[in-house]
Amino acid sequence: MAWLAAQGLAPFAFFRLQQLDWLGRLPPAAHAALRTALGESTIGEAVQHREAVAVLAALAAAGVETVLLKGLALAHTVYPTPRCRPKGDLDLWIPPAQRAAAVAALQTLGYRPHEKSHRPAALRQLTGGEQQMLGTHPGSGLVELQWPAIRGEWVRRTAAVDHAALWARRVPLRLDGQPTAIMAPEDFLIHLCVHLAINHQFSAPWLRGLLDVHLLVQGHAPAWAPLVTRARAWRLATVVWTVLDLARRLLGTAVPGQVLTVLSPSPARRWALGRLTLDRALLEMWPGGYRHRRFLIQTLLVDRPQDAARLVWRALFPEAAWLQARYGASSVGALWRARLEHPWRLLITARA
Numbered sequence: 001m002a003w004l005a006a007q008g009l010a011p012f013a014f015f016r017l018q019q020l021d022w023l024g025r026l027p028p029a030a031h032a033a034l035r036t037a038l039g040e041s042t043i044g045e046a047v048q049h050r051e052a053v054a055v056l057a058a059l060a061a062a063g064v065e066t067v068l069l070k071g072l073a074l075a076h077t078v079y080p081t082p083r084c085r086p087k088g089d090l091d092l093w094i095p096p097a098q099r100a101a102a103v104a105a106l107q108t109l110g111y112r113p114h115e116k117s118h119r120p121a122a123l124r125q126l127t128g129g130e131q132q133m134l135g136t137h138p139g140s141g142l143v144e145l146q147w148p149a150i151r152g153e154w155v156r157r158t159a160a161v162d163h164a165a166l167w168a169r170r171v172p173l174r175l176d177g178q179p180t181a182i183m184a185p186e187d188f189l190i191h192l193c194v195h196l197a198i199n200h201q202f203s204a205p206w207l208r209g210l211l212d213v214h215l216l217v218q219g220h221a222p223a224w225a226p227l228v229t230r231a232r233a234w235r236l237a238t239v240v241w242t243v244l245d246l247a248r249r250l251l252g253t254a255v256p257g258q259v260l261t262v263l264s265p266s267p268a269r270r271w272a273l274g275r276l277t278l279d280r281a282l283l284e285m286w287p288g289g290y291r292h293r294r295f296l297i298q299t300l301l302v303d304r305p306q307d308a309a310r311l312v313w314r315a316l317f318p319e320a321a322w323l324q325a326r327y328g329a330s331s332v333g334a335l336w337r338a339r340l341e342h343p344w345r346l347l348i349t350a351r352a
Contacts, residue, residue: 001029001030001033001034003285004034004037005033005037006285007205007206007207007208007285008086008205008206008208009207009208009211010033010034010037010038010041011037011038011041011042011083011084011085011086012079012084012085012211013034014034014035014037014038015038015080015081015083015084017034019080038083041083041084041086042083044086044087045075045082045083045087047139048072048087048090048141049082049176050139051090051135051139051140051141052072052090052175053175053176053178054109055090055092055106055109055143056175056178056179056180057178058105058106058108058109059092059094059102059105059106060178060179060180061105062101062102062104062105063098063101064094064095064098064101064102064105065094065095065098065181066092066093066094066180066181067092067093067094067149067167067170067180067181067182067183068091068092068173068175068180068181068182069091069092069093069146069149069183069191070087070091070192070195071085071086071087071088071089071091072087072090072091073182073183073188074212074215074216075087076173076175077173077182077219077220078212078215078216078218078219078220079215085212086208088141088142089141089142089143089144090141090142090143090144091144091146092143092144092145092146092180093146093147093148093149093167094145094146094147095147095167096129096147099129099131099145099147102131102145103131103133103145106133106143107133109135109137109140110135110136110137110140111133111134111135111136111140111143112133112134112136113131113132113133113134114132114133114134114142115132116132118351120325120326120328122324122325123322123325123326125325126156126321126322126325127151127152127153127155127156128146128147128148128151128152128155128156129145129146129147129148129151130144130145130146130147130151131144131145132144132145133145148161148163148166148167149163149166149183149191150163150166150190150191150194152198152199154198154298154311155194155198157307157310157311157314158235158302158303158304158307158308158310158311159234159235159236160233160234160235161234161236162230162233162234166183166187169183169184169187170182170183170184171183171184185216185220185221185222185223186222186223186226186227186230187230188216188220189213189216189217189222189227189240190227190230190231190234190236190240192209192212192213192216192243193213193236193239193240193242193243193244194236194239195209196209196210196212196213196243197239197242197243197297197301198239198298198301200288201288201293201294201297201298202278202281202282202286202288202297203281203285203286203287203288203289204285204287204288206281206282206283206285207250207282207283210243210246210247210250210251210282211251213243213244213247213253214247214251214252214253217247217253217254217255218253218254224256224259227240227259228259228262228263231263232262232263232303235302235303235304235307236303237263237265237303238263238265238269238300238301238302238303239301240263241260241263241264241265242273242278242301244259244260244263245260246278246279246282248260249279250279250282250283265303269300272300273300273301276293276296276297276300278297290349290350290351291350292350294350295312295315295350298311299311299312315346316342316343316346317339317342317343318342320335320339323335323338323339323342326338327342
């Protein structure tokens with residue numbers, strides 16, 4: 001029960017056991033623990049749902065277009081009921097030109113801009129946009145406005161995502177009457193693979209992230225040929241192969257063997273990825289965060305060797321614009337100091 005709770009799977013486990021009429025086979029304490037988890041998830045879902053509808057209504061009134069990402073999108077499209085999918089932040093993809101309107105609309109609801117000290121606004125603009133808005137009233141939480149959906153330092157250095165096509169293929173959706181959208185199934189699946197592998201390096205949410213992938217494949221039957229074409233064109237084939245291979249091995253996800261064959265990296269890369277024991281990392285809930293292991297994972301998941309070399313080089317020796325954005329180095333002396341200190345910070349702390 002503790003393992004299910006830590007993996008964020010307890011509400012889903014209760015629902016599935018109830019569907020199968022197997023709850024009576026559990027010891028009373030286990031039954032009670034799962035019921036409590038579902039009850040807590042139900043209460044959390046009610047509060048989050050009300051707040052999400054209010055946020056979407058405010059944004060729609062301001063003329064801001066939105067695409068639901070991650071938890072909220074999954075809860076309402078692939079899970080049997082939203083209360084089976086615990087959620088944290090409310091993640092929304094918006095057009096960058098509508099950022100100011102979105103921030104103003106959320107401020108009318110009591111949200112305020114929130115900044116991370118290690119992620120200055122100038123740095124976020126280099127790798128894609130993100131504006132965190134923190135609620136100040138009971139029941140509110142963190143809303144992340146993002147543009148585009150697949151972004152970040154790794155993506156900027158190694159991938160070639162067609163963001164305009166992603167946006168054009170979005171599928172309309174209404175949440176309690178409020179207009180929004182989700183990504184097309186093939187795009188959503190690629191996004192989930194990148195999020196689990198690159199953003200989280202197969203750490204928390206561990207198996208819940210893989211279950212998201214499994215249920216999307218199970219419920220939406222993605223068109224495999226376009227998915228393979230996009231993954232290869234966007235230089236995300238190794239990422240998608242790694243996640244889908246794990247899903248098939250651990251959860252029995254119905255991924256065609258031919259899809260894995262076409263996406264598969266070289267035998268040497270498969271051997272190296274195997275040495276990372278990613279399946280154990282998911283099952284045993286290995287910690288993630290800013291550790292040196294994340295650099296190894298991210299480097300091995302790059303499709304092209306030249307991009308992997310560039311990623312490593314620029315991780316240690318970023319260009320001047322990056323150093324200025326990250327450290328606020330405005331003078332020549334400050335820039336050189338940041339250039340000299342950055343590799344040392346990275347090597348001794350895995351975070352810079």
